[in-house]
Amino acid sequence: MASITFENVVKSYGDVNIIKGLDLEIQDKEFMVLVGPSGCGKSTTLRMIAGLEEISDGKLFIGDRVVNNVHPKDRDVAMVFQSYALYPHMSVFENIAFGLRLRKMDKTEIDRLVNEAAETLGLTHLLDRKPKALSGGQRQRVALGRAIVRKPSVFLFDEPLSNLDAELRVHMRAEIANLQKRLGITSVYVTHDQVEAMTMGDRIAVLHDGNLRQVGTPLDLYDTPQNVFVAQFIGTPNMNILKMKVSDDGSELSHPDITIKTPDRWKAGVSERKGGQVIVGIRPEHITDTDDHGWANTGKIKAKAEIVETLGHEVVVHSRMDNEEKPVVAKMDVHRVPKIGQELVLEFNADKIHVFDAETSERL
Structure with a gap:
């Protein structure tokens, strides 16, 4: 069970509250998108799930376990960042296998898992190449492969498509959404692009100034916005x-x-x-x-x-x-x-x- 639950979670830096009492439940196997303008707290929320930011108050659950003080490596989550963060001197195979080798996993098992992930992502013919020989979309798939191969309970995506051109973004968002459905892994995806949110998420959580303004399906937010902010943020052009x-x-x-x-x-x-x-x-x-x-x-x-x-x-x-x-x-x-x-x-x-x-x- 890999549900994620925020219970009155607060994140502060000194006297500044970035997240102001967040209550949100992300269901097992759900694709939840966190959306909002720059500075609204969505990336901070994602980093708290990953354990990269400490929680100032409240409780965060992954499944039935409170993870406030659990080390990031023990949370069974995998994160895909805005920058691909690939090792330039390593091949695609070595980049995908890197985390497994750190765990001192058996070489045969590493080969099996990497080849399985590569086949899923259409990277099999690129396993011997270095990142500099790849396109932006291929590099992003390698970053996805590095996350998939760990078979985590939770995927976290921090604006992973923002460095891609418009046409490739459309293609990759469809790939990521389809991949999540096939794998059935609980996923939390951060973006400031409401079109991306509407086309990818099972549900969308709209954040503004550290507060959750509304959560619901894309059509819920479009047809029944609960406040003026959501009404104007969701929909192109604006209401x-x-x-x-x-x-x-x-x-x-x-x-x-x-x-x-x-x-x-x-x-x-x-x-x-x-x-x-x-x-x-x-x-x-x-x-x-x-x-x-x-x-x-x-x-x-x-x-x-x-x-x-x-x-x-x-x-x-x-x-x-x-x-x-x-x-x-x-x-x-x-x-x-x-x-x-x-x-x-x-x-x-x-x-x-x-x-x-x-x-x-x-x-x-």
């Missing part, structure tokens, strides 16, 4: 955010030049804030510049196009409303590309909005 006024009877939400009926699913929460304000989130895919959409409840936005990103299959348009600091971002049909400076009348699907408390930023 649009507007402050809107609640009518005195709670039936409408309004912003200068915008008025919509309060959708049924938000009426209970909105009615508690009659006459006040709420934060409304709108995904770019729920905004269009045409009335050919079939939406029952819509709102209109008048804005001027500022940036037009043509992506081939769609166009992402950033436009500016009067008296708004942030642009409104919409996904449009590639055959309806507006010009920079063009005045637009956009419509959004009001039944797809997300509503958050104006003071706490938490979902209603």
Whole structure:
């Protein structure tokens, strides 16, 4: 059993709290992704699992064992770092076998395990090469092989694809996800790239400023963000955010030049804030510049196009409303590309909005 459990775990450096009371359970054989902006504490969390950082308070379990004071080598975890950390003077075979030789394992068993890992990762024909003769993706597979060959209870990945080009990253993230499924080893993967998180993880834990903001499946986070931070962090492009006024009877939400009926699913929460304000989130895919959409409840936005990103299959348009600091971002049909400076009348699907408390930023 290789579940991982954080019970009110705190990590401090002097008076600075990096992790502020983390409660998180990672299930056996699960692929958990820790995601968040730089400095949020995700790599520190990973290093605490590995034993490379001491825990200031709370308990960390691997399986049923508290590992707060267990030496890294005795935790049965393997870590793949951002840098490949391969020995340049050693062959691929020697790099993969290095940890096994330190354990003074039988040579025949080392040969068997290394060849088995090499076959799994498609490295068999490269075993005699030195790292300098390998591509970036091949080097990353060697680093994976060095971890796999140990047959650990837990895999830890610290932004392992950040040094690769975009096309290779897409290929390698699929390889890592498929490999984890085949091996069935509990895995914790750190990234700041939310696309990487969405495509790889069974579940995602979103960290911000040392706090766990939400944990759930990729669709949970996308469809039901629990606060404004998660709503804007998950999804590309970011969710649009507007402050809107609640009518005195709670039936409408309004912003200068915008008025919509309060959708049924938000009426209970909105009615508690009659006459006040709420934060409304709108995904770019729920905004269009045409009335050919079939939406029952819509709102209109008048804005001027500022940036037009043509992506081939769609166009992402950033436009500016009067008296708004942030642009409104919409996904449009590639055959309806507006010009920079063009005045637009956009419509959004009001039944797809997300509503958050104006003071706490938490979902209603």
